[in-house]
Every structure is written in C-alpha cells, then in structure tokens.
Amino acid sequence: MATSIVGSAPPTLLHLRCPTFMHRHVATATARGVLLSLSLPSGRYRRFRSTFVTSCSAATAERPPKAEKGASDKDKRITPKSVDFSRWYLDVVRDAELADYGPVRGTMVIRPYGYAIWEGVQSYLDSRFKELGVQNAYFPQLIPLSFLQKEADHVEGFAPELALVTKGGGKDLEEPLVVRPTSETMVNHMLAQWIQSYRDLPMLLNQWANVHRWELRTRPFIRTLEFLWQEGHTAHATAEEAKAMAEQMVNVYADFAINCAAMPVIPGRKSRIESFAGANVTLTIEAMMGDRRALQAGTSHDLGDNFARAFGTQFLDEAGELVHPQQTSWGASTRLIGGIIMTHGDDMGLRLPPGLAPIQVVIVPILKKNTDTEAVLAAADSLAEAAKAAGLRAKVDAGTEKTPGFKFSYWEMKGVPVRVEVGPRDVAQGTCVAARRDRPGKEGKQFGIPLEPAGFVASMRQLLDEVHEGLLSEATAFRDANIVDVQTYDDLKAAIEAGKWAKGRWAGSDEDEKRIKEETTATLRCIPFEQPGGSGPCFLTGADAAEVAIFAKAY
C-alpha cells in the first residue's frame, strides 16, 4: 500500500488530494520535496498510481490535520452552489463527513455522521410501520436467478442491473444467485408457504436491508451500486385492501418527508412506463432539489396478484375458493439523505432538519483570557444536560485548540440546526445567545435566552420548531416558484429548458411520453394526488384531459 523509502531526515506529512479523482492521500516527503511514501487506495485505483504520482509533485499540500475537523472562513473550500451544484454536493458530502467512496466503483461508505442521519430516518419510519401493524423480518439476500425470471416485467426491469454470485465455497454454483436488487420474488417464495387461509391475511412485513443495483452513473447517496433501504411487502385478501395499503404507505413517506425531513414533496401516481417492474400502480413522492431537478424519494407499489400468480401464492378465502392474494411493496432508502442535502444545503454546507439532525443543539463556550472560564464551561455543560434530559440531542464543543469562529463554521458545515453561544458576560447576566442555522448572520440570532434549565429547554424546542418551519417554508417557496403551468408543448420545452418543472393537463400515450423524454430529457415525475379538477386539453395532444401531470429532469 505505502511505498516507503526511509529517509534520514524526519519526514514532513503532506495531505494531498488527487486532482482528478479527489481522493485523499497521505504522503511523506523530505524537506526538499522528495516523496518518501504515499498511501494509495488499492484495487481499482492501482492503475492511477503513475498518473497520480506525476500530479502529486505539482499538487500542493492542502489542509493540515488541524483544519481537517472544519473550515475556517479563510479556508472555506466548498464550491458555491451557484457555481457548480454537482461539485457543491460532493464537497458537502465530503466535508460534512457524510460518506466516502468505496474501493469498488460506485460503492460508498456511510460515515458515522451520515449513518446517524439514517438512524433518524429508520427510527421515524420504523415506529410508524409498527403502529400500522407491520412486522419486521429478514429474507435471504441471495436469490436464485430463476426466481426473477418468473415475473416477466420484473426480470426485464432488473436484468441489466444484477450482480451475480457464481461461486461459493470454492465451487461453481449450479445456478447463479442474484444479489438482492429488491425482494418481491424471495418474499413470494416464502409467502406461498406461509399463506394458506384468509385467516393468515393481511400479512404485513418489512425488512431493513442492503440492496445492489449495478448502476453505471453513480453519485453518493443518490445512486450507488449498493444502498440501504427498507422494503415493505404486504399481502391482502382483496384488491381494495391492497390499494388502500399502497396509498397509506406513500402517505407515510410524504408525512415523513414533510414533517420530519422538511422536504415539501409532491405525492402522486407514476405513469405506466415509469412504474416499478411488476407493479400495477406505482405511487411516489417527488422532491425538488436545489438545482431544481426532481428526486424520487420513496415509492409504494400496488402489485395486484402479479407476483402471487408467478409464485403460486394462494389462499382459501371465506367462500372456500383458492385465490391469489393482492400485494403491495414499498421502499425508502439512503437516497433520502442525498435528498435532504440537496433540498436544504447552502454555501456554508449542510442544513439539517431538526427531526433528523444527529446534534440538534451545539453549545460553544466563549472562553476569554482573564475571565472565569470554569463558570462558562459549567454553564455550557448544564445547558447540555438540561437539553439531553428533555430528550434533545445536544453537545458541548469545549475544546480550546480552535477559535469560536472556527467552531461556528465547522458546525455550520455539519448543518446543526441551533448553535448556542455562552460567554462570561452571558453567565453574569444569566442568559445565552442562540443562532439558527436556517437564517444567516444577525437575522438568525436570538439574545437573552435564559440559562435557567426549563426556560432554556423551552427556547430550544421553540427554535427547533422554527428551524423546521423555516426550512420547510423556504423549500416550499422555492419549489412553487419553479413549477410552471404549461398549456402547450412549447411551454413545457421552455420550462424544462429553464431548468424548471412543468405541470400541465396530460392525456398522452406511452409513446407520447417517451417522445417528450427523448426530446427534452424530462420525464413524467407524477400525476399528483392533488388535482385541479375539471378537464381541459392535453398540452401535447389537445385531447380532453382530466388530470395534470408533472414533467421534470430528474436524478
């Protein structure tokens, strides 16, 4: 890994970043700049070694270990959103320490701060599922390839993205095994054994698991070869029940997005060609990112009896007839984290909704020479304790190595919703200062917050609610300002061209929809549940259309 040539003088540690691939490397060099050692990612990056070493000599040592933990104002390195949204996103993912690249192309490591956000998502959704009577289970990850082939649409949809295990225990397998891209087939294989009578229904299952889809174009959280998700699978006695379940679950996702993640998603129905491979109907929540591209943030499928037929899942109904159950499946994934970053983030970094922030309140003691630093530290600790006792996630950043200004920038990058500052004068006055992450500078500052525990906690709760509302209303205003009502295809083209979403009456065919995609790269995101009513001419065909649809470029 590290090519070490031991020199005689003590080496200088350099922190380098590969200019092409942006991976970090540690190198040591002599005082005269001779490279002594270089840590290189192994595996697939080995082929970049020579390129890298060449560019290394031209690379400048960047960010010493101290600065690693945050960015001072001078050292701010993230690309402004307005300059390059994609670069900005990758910078935030990196500098907020949310994720890193795995050694296999398209894979990612979810770092502790990113994983803590995922734990927040899990906690919220899992308790909602359980309230609805859904039980968690775990199904095997390796699925016989033949299972996928049983449902014609399903295999057609997933075949290009499969990872296959062909060897196990040193031997070639008789049949390749698919590394789970989704589990409808595996679940139905088991349901066929578990469901025998109407008394066994409804069966409401969910699993938290990893899945693999061999994507060509990847981006951390948004589209990766492997991701984490939950997949719900339910079986019902009637089509009405299954339809209601699928609707209920997309509403759970919408509720999560709006009330926990502060993402003003639009719930609706997918068009036939945008639906899940094997579903009768796919419901979705669509979110607008900061670059106005759409993100499908959660889906719920009414599968009818498609998989039940393919797998022979049958039950004896109350009338004594053997019939197929009606099924649903629904999933939300670590992609949500990407959605949160791209909905709320700004040029200072991440902005986290309080419901998901691993740290909701960070308390920075302002320690000044010749003052009672002990009293300030004690005040900061007691505030954190009061907040924690009240169920808030609070942390004191008491280190003396970094300046308060440095800490402010660091926690802004990390997206902590509320920052509390407490200095000697505050302690004397029995108050402290709070700063909201969603409002820059003085506008977001609130003075005179009581140090007294109950008053402090009440203030924090209110501020966190305000930050949630602030993020949600800002994102809602942004979304609404960027959806254009279109009457004609030219209107749509202009809206898409301007980077916006287009919303218009729609009665086109699958072919019409494909043509729009080809000509504009925009896809039909959803037919929103919320409809204007009445009818009018389809913007493309002029035919009478009872519904409006939203088209946009999407991730």
Added chain:
Amino acid sequence: MATSIVGSAPPTLLHLRCPTFMHRHVATATARGVLLSLSLPSGRYRRFRSTFVTSCSAATAERPPKAEKGASDKDKRITPKSVDFSRWYLDVVRDAELADYGPVRGTMVIRPYGYAIWEGVQSYLDSRFKELGVQNAYFPQLIPLSFLQKEADHVEGFAPELALVTKGGGKDLEEPLVVRPTSETMVNHMLAQWIQSYRDLPMLLNQWANVHRWELRTRPFIRTLEFLWQEGHTAHATAEEAKAMAEQMVNVYADFAINCAAMPVIPGRKSRIESFAGANVTLTIEAMMGDRRALQAGTSHDLGDNFARAFGTQFLDEAGELVHPQQTSWGASTRLIGGIIMTHGDDMGLRLPPGLAPIQVVIVPILKKNTDTEAVLAAADSLAEAAKAAGLRAKVDAGTEKTPGFKFSYWEMKGVPVRVEVGPRDVAQGTCVAARRDRPGKEGKQFGIPLEPAGFVASMRQLLDEVHEGLLSEATAFRDANIVDVQTYDDLKAAIEAGKWAKGRWAGSDEDEKRIKEETTATLRCIPFEQPGGSGPCFLTGADAAEVAIFAKAY
C-alpha cells in the same frame, strides 16, 4: 409453481408436510383423494418434485389452519428434548415461528417473532456501544478479492467459505468481488485514508450488517450461509489501549449474555489455533447448550497491527513518527438467538428471557358463558394498557375461536415469560392470576395479583425479574453440574464421552491441542478469565501449567 388440474367438485384443502424435508405444502384434492394442485417450493427443491408427489399420497393431512397458530395438548408435535435434541431444536424454531428455510441451501428467513428477538439484542448492544463512544457506520459489502489476500492468515482462514460475485450489470468483472464474510480488510482500506494523526484516534466504529460464509453443515441461527451481526472495528494509538478495548467488548458481550439473555457464559481467551484468522488474541464468551455442547456466542479480537501493516494504515504520533495503529474487532450475531433457544427451551417450547421477549406479559381473558364477558375483556385491556404505559411489552389474547387451554399452550411454545389469566371471579375480587413460564404448573402460579394498575405493574416487574433469575440460575446450575475437573487425559476423554465439558490445567502445544480434537472431537473452548491461580501439572503433558482450559464438543 402450482400444477392445477381443475376438477368439477369443490376441492378439499390439505396441509401436507414433506416427510423428508419437512417443508409445508398446500394441496387440493377431490373427495376421492385425487391430487388436483400442489404448491411446491421452487428452485433447488424442484428435483424433489417426483419424490414428493409419490410420498404425498402416503402423507396424512396434518394440522388444519386453525391449529397452525398453536398446539393444543393433544396436538403437541415438538420432539422431546431428551429424545432428540437436534430435532427438538428444529421443531421449536419452526413451531414458535422464529425462522424458516430459504430457497438456497443453508439460508434462512428470520420470521417476525425471531426478528423481534434480534431487535431486542440490537437495542441492548447498540446502546451499550454508544455509551462507550462507538459510532455506527456502513461499509460496502462487496470486497475486491485482492483485499483478503493482503493478510496471509486472514485469507487462509476465510478462503474456503467465500461467496464470489463475478458478474455485474451483465458483464464479467475484471476482479471477483467477495461477498463480505467480515470487514477487517474493507475497514482498513478506509482507515488508511481517514487516520492521519494521533488526533484521529481512537476511532471506534461499528456496523450492523449481513455477512456470508459458505458453510457446508448448517442449522438455523447457529450456522447459516448468511447471518446478521454487528462488527465493531476500532483503531488505537497504543497496544495497551487496543488490548483494553478488546477486553472491554468481550465484557459487554458477557454482560449482555448474563444480564439480558440469562445465559451464564464463560468469558475467556481462545487458544492460538482457535483464534480469529488475522488476530493476535481472540477473546470469547462460551455458552453451554441444553445438550451440553458449547456455543461460541460472541468474540472480540486484538488484531495488533496485522491489518494496519497489510493495508498501510499509519498515523503521525505525538512524537512525529509514522506508526501503525493498533486495532480490535468484535462481533455478535443472530447465532445468539440459537443460543437462547438451546439454553432455555424445554419440552413445551421456547422460554424467553424477559429482557428479550417480544411479548413479556400475555393476558388471557377467561370468558365463560352467562358471565359478564365485557367486564373481563375491559379488565384485560386495562391491565395491558397499564403494563405498556410502564414500558412493559404486553398483549391481550382476546380471541374467542380458541380455548384458554389452547392459548396457554400457544404462548408457552412462544416462550412468553409471564401469562396473566383474568376471569369473571377475578374481576369480582379485583385480582388476577399470573403464571411464570420458567416454572411448570402450579408451582409457577401466583394468585391474588391486584388488578389495580400500580400494583399490577409492580407485580409484573417483580415476576419478570424472578423469571430472569430463575432461568439464569437453572442454566447456571446445569452448566456447573456438567463441567468436570480433569487431572488426566483419560479423565478428559471420559468427561467428553459423557457429553460434558472438561476443565483442567493446560500447557499443551498446538499439536497437542489438535490431537485432542482428532481423538475426542472436543476443542479448546477457552482459557477462562477466572482462574484458580497457582500452578499444577498439565493434564496431558504433565508440564507445569499456570492456567486451566475448558475443552468441549461445540456447535
């Protein structure tokens, strides 16, 4: 899947079990016994089809859907422990609906009741880890094969058990990818990029994940191709810190086993040849199962700098020297569920420790004709509400289709620690009756429990504590009665022959240890932390031995 030959008469539903493989099947037949349809597990079982159909005609229809939910006294089907422990275990796993077989040989589906036990394990361990400053993260599952080859012992240990992905997205991969059997290599690949300075240490990470090991002999929960676990990975500045961390984590496991799972495990050190492939030292907790075989229930490894060297993980220490961090890894898995079943279960089924029981208190209303059933149901509901409000996991089984006796057997099979019975006379007296699962019949019954909420909750808490203590002391007594102090090799052979554990002074070599394994099939389970002190002759070699070791047959 289902071969249906539609008959003219309404079909009869039959529930069959394959006599060889014990899989359940649903079939329909005419009144004259002509098979009309048969649901068959697909995939690898396809080859049994003809065998199965042949034996079907001889198979008797077993257990109608009603009995599916439990076993009446007459219908009790689990094999007694004393008759065939292995069969008993599989019966309990099946009838308590903990797990089922997956379609790929050696895989299992964890059913909701089994998964809820796992969620209990996760909840306990995860909060302990977090208290110790460990952060959760997620590392990619697919590992370049070359990574494993970097650590010589590691690849030698794991090579025979690997599952390999060789195709992705329809193409052959340049390098096969290993489906994670454990993540030391992947973690070190990332740590080499993340750890640069002593300021970055200690780095304490954990992930909850699935792993695959291509085992030949499998058994649900105990040894499966895929299982769920947590794997902790830590890096430290000094060897002392790493050693202390490894010890701390095995103590966390021991604490969990004893205080949550009521398993009286013996913590200790593995011998060199039984240690983890790549570790300097492996610490373990060893549990005695009901058949007196040993189960390794959790391990913690001091890895030294073995992986750091292999992956070039280095940091600049306080003295300005580039050195390798010292590492640990530690894991506990769904195997624990198997351990709980085999430690506590009896001929009535599962017995769950209250700390992990998905339902701690089941309340069965005794509804009699011509009495005030409404009052009884209301009392049962209010007891459950009081228990839930106090943080206990309680459930009312109010159905009228099954008799109380049937329900008692069902919840005994499910291992619920405390059953509460409340009938019309109890309601009149303001009391109810409780039955402990750990004590059969009248001995475990307690009368006069108050219906008044606070008194009821206090009684339940006390009973649950008593059940925990009861299970733990029973298992401890069983364990201690089955460990034989041995002075000679003949003593050991006799103890192992009798199915017991042998404990004796040990100063043998690796070769001596292998010989014992070959001659007796017993392995060195651990050198317990708790030692008698002093020294004495090794039972095998006669050499002076400062320590005693435990040998036993193991899962």
